[in-house]
Amino acid sequence: MFVALLEGGQAAATASSTGGNSLMEAFRESPLFLSINLVVSAVVIAMIVERVAFQFTKYRVNSKEFFAQIKKLVTAGNIDRAIKLCDAGDYPTLQLVKAGLTHANKGPDEIDAAMSEKIGELKPAVEKRIGSLWSLANIATLIGLLGTVYGLIHTFGAVSREGISAADRQRILANGIAEAMYNTAFGLGIAVMCMIAHLILHQRSKNIQHDLDATQERVFNLLTIQTRPGGY
Structure with a gap:
């Protein structure tokens, strides 16, 4: 390049008879x-x-499609299987979802804290350099x-x-x-x-x-609604 x-720019110099x-x-x-x-x-x-x-490469996962799969498993009560699905690859989106799933039975505050901590680790890496x-x-x-x-x-x-x-x-x-x-x-x-x-x-x-941010919000809403009385 x-x-x-x-x-x-060399043409201007070579065009001269002086060399x-x-x-x-x-x-x-x-x-x-x-x-x-x-x-x-x-x-x-x-x-x-x-x-x-x-x-x-790290962010080639389609977050909406992946969340749709997680939602099916969570609504069916297969949180352990959903966590195993997150272990399928070392992708930041999967790590974020897993952080919420591993705290699914600990209440909204625990879920929010875990996912906020994980997203706080992921965002600086995205902007790095x-x-x-x-x-x-x-x-x-x-x-x-x-x-x-x-x-x-x-x-x-x-x-x-x-x-x-x-x-x-x-x-x-x-x-x-x-x-x-x-x-x-x-x-x-x-x-x-x-x-x-x-x-x-x-x-x-x-x-x-x-x-x-959108993934965090989707997972948080899914897990908090799931744990409410009368949820899915």
Whole structure:
């Protein structure tokens, strides 16, 4: 993604008769800030992959369909069987339902306390590291800008030396500016990726938390109504 984005800016440098610079040459000439952002990009990609894997595997259970199965068992008086159904997989939704079922005979307060404690453990895991993507977007942008400023200072210092021909001065200036711009483009590319991932993952985490709250309410209502006189 970054290579395609950055190589697009190479045309402006190579179009000049004074010479040009590729991304790999920019890494060789001024590797410090580009290398730092390369590390940042690796961290970002690893974080996004981990969060996507967590959200789309751990929370792939259809909570409404699962609750329908639990409701049939509970209304039939098979709470033990319902608990065994929750042990079918290590999914947070199943853990939440199990927390309520294991306290089904202890009254509404016990059921509510158990499920609230469990949902308090599950929600932070859903949001984990997502907020860091926004910070990494800012960090990558600033590192890129810092690399640009450093590159321009280095370039202008080089062209100001005596004994350099006009053609060499123009070539050094063009190549130096191209290298500096790669830093900005690289940093902005990482920032854009972070922001898009943050938008998707944050919305997904909100949907998951809403689903957990809805599941908690359904199970609580089911169990409290079940234990009332004249219940199911």
